[in-house]
Amino acid sequence: MAEISSGYEPKAVEEKWRKHWEEARIFTPNPDDPGEAYSIVIPPPNVTGALHIGHALNLTLIDVLCRHARQKGKNVLWIPGTDHAGIATQNVVERALKKEGKRRQDLGREAFIERVWQWREEYGHRILDQIRFLGCSVDWTRLRFTMDEGLSKAVRRVFVKLYNEGLIYKGDYIINWCSRCHTALADDEVEHEDKKGHLWSIRYHIEGSDESIVVATTRPETLPGDTALCVHPEDERYSHLVGKMAILPILGRRLPIIADSYVDRSFGTGALKVTPCHDPNDWMLGKRHNLEFIQVIDENGIMKAESGPYEGLTKEACRERIVEDIEKEGDLVSVSDLTHAVGHCYRCHTVVEPHVSTQWFVATTKLAPKARAAVPALTKILPETWVKTYYHWLDTIRDWCISRQIWWGHRIPAWTCEHCGKLVVAEESPTVCPACGKTDLIQEEDVLDTWFSSSLWPFSTMGWPDSTKDLERWYPTSVLVTGFDIIFFWVARMMMMGQHFMGRVPFADVYLHALVRDASGRKMSKSLGNVIDPVLMIEKYGCDALRFTLTAFAAMGRDIRLSEERIEGYRHFVNKLWNAARFTLMNLGDAKPVPCNLSAIEGLHNQWILHALEGAKKDVDAALTDYRFNDAAQTCYKFLWSSFCDWYLELVKPDMQSEDTVVRDRARYVLWLVLRELLVLLHPIMPFVTAEIWDALPVPDSEEKKELACEPYPPERPECVRQKEADAMEFLQGVIVAVRTVKAELSISPAKTLHLMAKPNSQEQRAVLEENREVLLTVARLSELTVTDELNAPKASASEVVSGCQLVVPLLGAVDLKGELARLDKQLGKLEKNLESVNRCLADQNFIQRAQKDVVDNKRALAAELLDNKAKLETMRRRFAEAIEEESAR
RNA sequence: GGACAGUUAGCUCAGCUGGUGGAGCAUCGCCCUUACAAGGCGGGGGUCACAAGUUCAAGUCUUGUACUGUCCACCA
Numbered sequence: 001m002a003e004i005s006s007g008y009e010p011k012a013v014e015e016k017w018r019k020h021w022e023e024a025r026i027f028t029p030n031p032d033d034p035g036e037a038y039s040i041v042i043p044p045p046n047v048t049g050a051l052h053i054g055h056a057l058n059l060t061l062i063d064v065l066c067r068h069a070r071q072k073g074k075n076v077l078w079i080p081g082t083d084h085a086g087i088a089t090q091n092v093v094e095r096a097l098k099k100e101g102k103r104r105q106d107l108g109r110e111a112f113i114e115r116v117w118q119w120r121e122e123y124g125h126r127i128l129d130q131i132r133f134l135g136c137s138v139d140w141t142r143l144r145f146t147m148d149e150g151l152s153k154a155v156r157r158v159f160v161k162l163y164n165e166g167l168i169y170k171g172d173y174i175i176n177w178c179s180r181c182h183t184a185l186a187d188d189e190v191e192h193e194d195k196k197g198h199l200w201s202i203r204y205h206i207e208g209s210d211e212s213i214v215v216a217t218t219r220p221e222t223l224p225g226d227t228a229l230c231v232h233p234e235d236e237r238y239s240h241l242v243g244k245m246a247i248l249p250i251l252g253r254r255l256p257i258i259a260d261s262y263v264d265r266s267f268g269t270g271a272l273k274v275t276p277c278h279d280p281n282d283w284m285l286g287k288r289h290n291l292e293f294i295q296v297i298d299e300n301g302i303m304k305a306e307s308g309p310y311e312g313l314t315k316e317a318c319r320e321r322i323v324e325d326i327e328k329e330g331d332l333v334s335v336s337d338l339t340h341a342v343g344h345c346y347r348c349h350t351v352v353e354p355h356v357s358t359q360w361f362v363a364t365t366k367l368a369p370k371a372r373a374a375v376p377a378l379t380k381i382l383p384e385t386w387v388k389t390y391y392h393w394l395d396t397i398r399d400w401c402i403s404r405q406i407w408w409g410h411r412i413p414a415w416t417c418e419h420c421g422k423l424v425v426a427e428e429s430p431t432v433c434p435a436c437g438k439t440d441l442i443q444e445e446d447v448l449d450t451w452f453s454s455s456l457w458p459f460s461t462m463g464w465p466d467s468t469k470d471l472e473r474w475y476p477t478s479v480l481v482t483g484f485d486i487i488f489f490w491v492a493r494m495m496m497m498g499q500h501f502m503g504r505v506p507f508a509d510v511y512l513h514a515l516v517r518d519a520s521g522r523k524m525s526k527s528l529g530n531v532i533d534p535v536l537m538i539e540k541y542g543c544d545a546l547r548f549t550l551t552a553f554a555a556m557g558r559d560i561r562l563s564e565e566r567i568e569g570y571r572h573f574v575n576k577l578w579n580a581a582r583f584t585l586m587n588l589g590d591a592k593p594v595p596c597n598l599s600a601i602e603g604l605h606n607q608w609i610l611h612a613l614e615g616a617k618k619d620v621d622a623a624l625t626d627y628r629f630n631d632a633a634q635t636c637y638k639f640l641w642s643s644f645c646d647w648y649l650e651l652v653k654p655d656m657q658s659e660d661t662v663v664r665d666r667a668r669y670v671l672w673l674v675l676r677e678l679l680v681l682l683h684p685i686m687p688f689v690t691a692e693i694w695d696a697l698p699v700p701d702s703e704e705k706k707e708l709a710c711e712p713y714p715p716e717r718p719e720c721v722r723q724k725e726a727d728a729m730e731f732l733q734g735v736i737v738a739v740r741t742v743k744a745e746l747s748i749s750p751a752k753t754l755h756l757m758a759k760p761n762s763q764e765q766r767a768v769l770e771e772n773r774e775v776l777l778t779v780a781r782l783s784e785l786t787v788t789d790e791l792n793a794p795k796a797s798a799s800e801v802v803s804g805c806q807l808v809v810p811l812l813g814a815v816d817l818k819g820e821l822a823r824l825d826k827q828l829g830k831l832e833k834n835l836e837s838v839n840r841c842l843a844d845q846n847f848i849q850r851a852q853k854d855v856v857d858n859k860r861a862l863a864a865e866l867l868d869n870k871a872k873l874e875t876m877r878r879r880f881a882e883a884i885e886e887e888s889a890r
Numbered sequence: 891g892g893a894c895a896g897u898u899a900g901c902u903c904a905g906c907u908g909g910u911g912g913a914g915c916a917u918c919g920c921c922c923u924u925a926c927a928a929g930g931c932g933g934g935g936g937u938c939a940c941a942a943g944u945u946c947a948a949g950u951c952u953u954g955u956a957c958u959g960u961c962c963a964c965c966a
Binding site for chain 2: 271584
């Protein structure tokens with residue numbers, strides 16, 4: 001296919017390659033394949049999810065890494081999969097049920113779970129399709145789901161082992177309860193948000209005395225659950241009351257007054273009511289002081305019988321009533337405004353209620369130290385700024401509440417014998433009680449926290465607990481790429497589980513990427529209406545444009561402010577590549593490229609572009625190795641646009657017109673080679689457009705055509721590194737720019753051809769100008785080029801100095817001479833300023849003596865050059881001023 | 891209350907080990923030059939948040955201040 005259309009149209013192209021990659025199973029590696037192992041597990045998106053921009057960033061970066069690793073000859077495995085997302089998925093299905101007027105309880109557990117599986121069958125592939133849509137080079141044959149059979153087996157194995165080791169236990173504890181989701185939540189599933197509320201000060205009378213203690217509370221509805229008052233042991237205001245009894249308002253119960261240094265004397269009245277069942281700190285106080293535990297709010301947020309007259313009220317209604325009642329009794333001392341942090345469920349945003357109940361826990365306090373010690377020795381966290389956060393979390397970790405009172409998830413493999421009360425924890429359902437031999441075994445109702453199965457992901461996806469070839473070949477994984485928002489939920493827990501069960505950390509590197517925000521830096525959210533839908537962006541601008549944008553903005557440790565305009569902007573880049581390819585194909589015609597000896601290649605422009613390509617190859621490789629995605633993208637961008645398109649394609653045009661077939665074939669070959677290697681560099685970032693162009697590109701007879709996705713990274717070509725020629729090219733470019741500048745600033749039409757006279761500063765410059773005469777005439781649009789040592793230019797000439805080479809363009813006809821004078825003055829002004837600062841430096845003896853020698857030498861050379869330029873320009877200015885006088889004299 | 895980041899051109903951001911401040915977009919001027927108007931060429935625009943310190947030399951290193959943002963935390 002040597003013909004491609006003039007504007008790049010992504011849709012059909014993408015469709016074609018997506019299908020091809022999957023069908024050809026290009027990304028399905030074999031453990032026996034050669035090459036260093038390289039593996040990544042996908043951060044499994046929720047099965048209920050739709051691709052959002054954060055996924056798009058995450059997946060793009062992983063795909064860039066995987067494709068690049070493949071190019072470097074590694075044996076790459078990228079495992080895709082989804083997470084069953086317990087609470088989220090259950091919520092979705094419950095909502096669907098609600099439309100039918102049913103609750104999950106109406107169906108019963110089994111039927112409900114059946115229903116969830118059905119739902120997953122029907123809708124669960126959406127997110128997978130979107131991963132496909134993004135062009136991810138995952139191995140679809142190894143697709144996993146956190147609830148599939150293998151992973152369930154892994155979960156049970158882990159649970160039982162941890163239980164037997166005493167690292168999983170069951171106990172009463174105050175946990176975070178979401179009364180809407182009807183389940184316990186782990187500490188990090190609670191989001192704290194500052195809310196405006198009130199602080200009520202309530203008087204508690206002291207038994208057998210006229211005295212009273214005023215305490216402040218933000219939650220008066222918990223008052224019926226009070227079982228003590230607490231003050232600081234050294235607080236003189238209250239010390240005489242410690243040990244006495246206070247009377248609970250309204251209910252009249254007697255409350256001991258205790259002392260504990262936990263109390264902050266300076267806050268409120270320095271006295272505190274203790275409600276052990278409804279506040280985590282009070283719970284701690286209750287345990288420490290052996291207080292009574294009275295639960296007054298139930299798991300639905302309704303007041304229990306223990307709350308006496310308030311039984312049956314919602315906790316909100318109860319709050320109002322209690323405040324009213326206390327006020328009536330005259331014990332409401334004051335009400336003030338207070339802003340304080342209130343916990344919300346991270347799934348449904350309902351206010352979380354501390355709740356005492358029996359739950360299962362993983363003793364993460366025991367597993368944490370090893371996971372901490374692994375960083376950075378065994379696992380490197382990048383950017384490093386997150387290491388401290390990781391440490392801090394592990395240092396202050398509490399045991400992990402893993403039981404959830406929902407139905408969708410891995411059911412806890414524990415059974416209680418109804419007869420003897422024996423608790424049996426086993427991988428397979430026991431048929432008889434090992435203690436009494438009876439068969440009345442009831443399984444735990446609760447399921448495990450979704451993150452429990454996620455924490456096993458790096459090895460469970462590779463087939464653990466079986467010993468598989470995949471595990472042997474690809475565990476531990478090379479790198480985990482994920483957002484920093486799940487460093488605790490997921491990363492730290494995978495570290496603990498990986499170390500405990502595999503004996504090795506699950507990944508060598510952890511790369512934490514930024515959050516994608518909107519153009520003004522706000523989080524993207526549906527309610528703000530500022531979400532950018534990646535699927536829509538792909539449809540509008542093409543997948544490559546989106547991918548390139550995300551890569552270009554993925555600077556380490558910095559959030560990304562994304563807007564649609566940016567994606568639109570990078571679409572231009574994709575199109576630029578497309579058109580550069582069109583130019584190349586057009587000029588190759590039907591001819592196949594004929595390789596020539598690169599170490600002896602002629603033509604400054606050829607030498608230069610090959611030299612620049614070597615630099616780009618090195619830079620891109622180094623950048624991707626260091627996870628500097630933005631640098632890799634930037635290098636490609638600059639090389640393609642600024643070097644290849646802006647210069648090389650223009651410089652090579654005369655060659656293409658040349659009668660000399662040697663010149664022409666040589667240029668064709670270089671053009672072909674540079675484009676080809678550039679396609680390889682860009683392919684990890686923009687897989688589609690590059691694959692399409694690659695496909696259209698002919699190969700020399702000596703080569704077999706492969707597909708781009710399987711093409712290795714281009715080899716280094718030391719023979720193409722030519723610094724001297726690159727410098728010469730820079731000079732030539734300077735000359736061309738000078739001519740253009742003169743035209744533009746003096747309002748001479750770019751189409752107007754001019755006579756350029758040049759007085760070179762050296763033999764090298766002379767040679768460069770002479771040897772590139774054709775290029776100069778074409779690209780700088782000259783009518784004539786005179787290279788001379790004797791400048792016999794008319795006084796009315798524009799002039800420039802480039803690297804000491806004097807350039808003069810006679811100005812004929814209707815040119816504004818004053819304009820040139822102004823231009824020269826501006827140039828001279830700039831020179832003057834530079835020279836001054838350089839001279840100031842050189843005049844400083846301290847600098848001369850203490851600075852490094854080469855720095856001083858460079859400065860001196862610079863000063864000399866500036867001085868030379870200045871002298872030359874001043875001469876020209878003088879002559880020019882005379883020309884103007886002569887003009888006006890006429 | 892702790893911890894961490896950020897502050898560079900109108901906007902979004904690069905600037906590695908200190909040595910005359912960069913890119914993209916936007917803006918202005920000129921061009922439909924046979925790959926590309928989703929383009930080409932050229933120009934303008936910055937006491938690098940503020941202050942002190944180290945140094946011959948600071949956007950770059952140190953400390954402090956201000957503002958912005960994020961995360962963690964049991965202030966009732």
